[in-house]
Amino acid sequence: MDSLGSPITTIRPNIIEFGIGTAGKLGKWAAEKGYHRTLVISDAFNASRIDALAIQGEVAVFGDVTPEPDISNLDRVLSAANATRAELIVGFGGGSAMDLAKLASVLAGSPQSLREVVGPNKVQGPRKVALAQVPTTSGTGSEAGIRALVTDPETMSKLAVESVHMLADIAVIDPALTFTVPPRTTAATGVDAMAHCVEAFTNRKAHPMIDIYAIEGTRLVGKYLARAVRDGADAEARAGLSLASLYGGFCLGPVNTAGGHALAYPLGTRWHVAHGAANALIFPHVLAFNTPSVPAKTKAVMEALGHPASDEAKSVFAAAYEFCAELGIEMKLSGLGVPESGLDQMANDAFAIRRLLDNNPRDLTRDDIRSIYGAAF
Structure with a gap:
């Protein structure tokens, strides 16, 4: 433990925007990239305030992320992602929304199933869509990571997927979005x-x-x-x-x-x-x-x-x-x-x-x- 010379690999989003009032920078970034179709994955509360992100073009919202999401919740997200043919997927909420956004970014339109990618480094890349993460709580840190969890309702266990292909292209951390957290x-x-x-x-x-x-x-x-x-x-x-x-x-x-x-x-x-x-x-x-x-x-x-x-x-x-x-x-x-x-x-x-x-x-x-x-x- 704690060996200075031990090999280690660190991977982080290419762009991290941090600070009060930065939420709208996501829309500017997306416009500069030329993304016209966006799917925002969120819980019901945050779905009502996506205007804070200032996203232009066609914006679809999946606003029914559940706490501790299970496979059925993921399946509904994937259906929404396939239907919208999104060029950009945004996780907007807590860890549940951001984890589902990660999984949607690599599984929507993919021949791989969830079961085939459980574990480390099993996702076949590169992914076909851009991924942005915008946390609205201060807890999971999921915006910066390459892991996603979803619950298997049959075994009552967490299925963990780890892949560099689930790393966000941009993470926007605006502490003002957390002011309403009870x-x-x-x-x-x-x-x-x-x-x-x-x-x-x-x-x-x-x-x-x-x-x-x-x-x-x-x-x-x-x-x-x-x-x-x-x-x-x-x-x-x-x-x-x-x-x-x-x-x-x-x-x-x-x-x-x-x-x-x-x-x-x-x-x-x-x-x-x-x-x-x-x-x-x-x-x-x-x-x-x-x-x-x-x-x-x-x-x-x-x-x-x-x-x-x-x-x-x-x-x-x-x-x-x-x-x-x-x-x-x-x-x-x-x-x-x-x-x-x-x-x-x-x-x-x-x-x-x-x-x-x-x-x-x-x-x-x-x-x-x-x-x-x-x-x-």
């Missing part, structure tokens, strides 16, 4: 952004090239998240969280997340807990569990969050739990409607997510996972 969602998505950074920072694949983004993203959340929860129109705080989310996205491609996200996924797939809320609840438990394996980095995380440096698991748990709870986040599984009878199956589900668990700095057995769920219940 306090609870702001809190949960902010902790999700932090979890991306912390899990990459403490990862078995951690690398100094990524650590700089990971620890700064953590510091930004520690400084600005509570402010944004208190006042959603705090422009500086919103910008700080948008940058933290982007930095978290930078972490995902070359390093990715680890045990925290593996344990959080079954909450979403089986019990429809929002991704950010699931990660926030799990975060203190896995951070404390990993502390003996990464004591120095855990100290750095605590300091970045504004808490005294510690490498003692109990105090790490207490501080991380307090950080999340003070934001108004529900920190008990029972409070999120998860039944105690479901914990065993959740432990089985999480233990099977080897692509993330194998990154964790400390081995998580199936019994360890079940114990964490029990403590979180």
Whole structure:
């Protein structure tokens, strides 16, 4: 872990526009590129404000993205993309909208099916359409990455696709678009952004090239998240969280997340807990569990969050739990409607997510996972 000479590959959108009031730059870019037919993929709320993007020409909108989208939601998006013959696809919303936009950009009109591209580097490229990403929350960092997730309703598991062909041509991050995000969602998505950074920072694949983004993203959340929860129109705080989310996205491609996200996924797939809320609840438990394996980095995380440096698991748990709870986040599984009878199956589900668990700095057995769920219940 953390070898300066270890090989690493970083890939980012060619153009990243960042700052208050930048949303309309997407329309200018698209016009300069000569795109006349655009499909915007969004949830119902953001579908009502696509004028902010200033896109010219024929603009079709798929405005029915669901939280934790499943295969059927993707199929409807693909139907819309095929029907519009879009030259440009725009993901406009949270991670769900942006992930579906990625998949639509490579699967619409393609002979490949979703099942054929699940896993790393299976998409046949190059893609035939342009892709733009415009986040409206500060959490997933999906605008900067090459992974997309969709739920298989039969197995209740996440299907993960990774491909350089899903990299956006342009990402436009306008913090003003996040002003309307409610306090609870702001809190949960902010902790999700932090979890991306912390899990990459403490990862078995951690690398100094990524650590700089990971620890700064953590510091930004520690400084600005509570402010944004208190006042959603705090422009500086919103910008700080948008940058933290982007930095978290930078972490995902070359390093990715680890045990925290593996344990959080079954909450979403089986019990429809929002991704950010699931990660926030799990975060203190896995951070404390990993502390003996990464004591120095855990100290750095605590300091970045504004808490005294510690490498003692109990105090790490207490501080991380307090950080999340003070934001108004529900920190008990029972409070999120998860039944105690479901914990065993959740432990089985999480233990099977080897692509993330194998990154964790400390081995998580199936019994360890079940114990964490029990403590979180």
